[in-house]
Amino acid sequence: MPPDWNALANLSLAGSLLSREQAQAVLRAPESELLAQLAAVYRVRHHYWGNRVRLHFLLNAQSGLCPEDCHYCSQSKISSAEIEKYPLLAAEKILAAAARASQLKAGTFCFVISGRSPSERVFERVLETVRTVKSQYNFKVCACLGLLNEDQTRQLAEAGVDRVNHNLNTAENFHGNICTTHGFGDRVSTLKAVQSAGITTCSGGI
Ligand code: SF4
Known part of the structure; x- marks a missing residue:
């Protein structure tokens, strides 16, 4: 069972570092989890940067x-x-x-x-x-x-x-x-x- 990506995003938004095991779970997740991971990561990205990009x-x-x-x-x-x-x-x-x-x-x-x-x-x-x-x-x-x-x-x-x-x-x-x-x-x-x-x-x- 893959981790709850949104829970990891919440941790990050609260200023906590992921544990080694949690970080490894991100890397080891099957491809089928990719879109769910991206959705969770986007919450962190949007919190800090909104829709701004730097070219x-x-x-x-x-x-x-x-x-x-x-x-x-x-x-x-x-x-x-x-x-x-x-x-x-x-x-x-x-x-x-x-x-x-x-x-x-x-x-x-x-x-x-x-x-x-x-x-x-x-x-x-x-x-x-x-x-x-x-x-x-x-x-x-x-x-x-x-x-x-x-x-x-x-x-x-x-x-x-x-x-x-x-x-x-x-x-x-x-x-x-x-x-x-x-x-x-x-x-x-x-x-x-x-x-x-x-x-x-x-x-x-x-
Ligand atoms: S271009 Fe750079 S990375 Fe590619 S083979 Fe040559 S030294 Fe290695």
């Missing part, structure tokens, strides 16, 4: 062609997914996307490139584009660029990047099962470099 505009500025083997990713070297593959878009195309994001009243412009980490040439172009976008629009800029070192994150901060999206993906002892071309430690170092530059990491919205 983030995500641009895939470089797609596919990645030498890494992240098993979950359609852009990896081991994926046979039929996706568009292209190197870094020309600055004019990126700025046209930023203009469209502004027209749509997006608050955040998210700039994503595929790959292990940006080459020097690509990184310079990313910095230049971020500077231009920040000078022309009142966006927050979020970047997802793969593995980064401290020198790179410092330059991103100076160019105006507000947030970097980089995930740990899984537990350290499971990482080898989902990727063999870079390690859990590489991801941790990137997050430390992001933090050292005073940039926040992406947790879903700014």
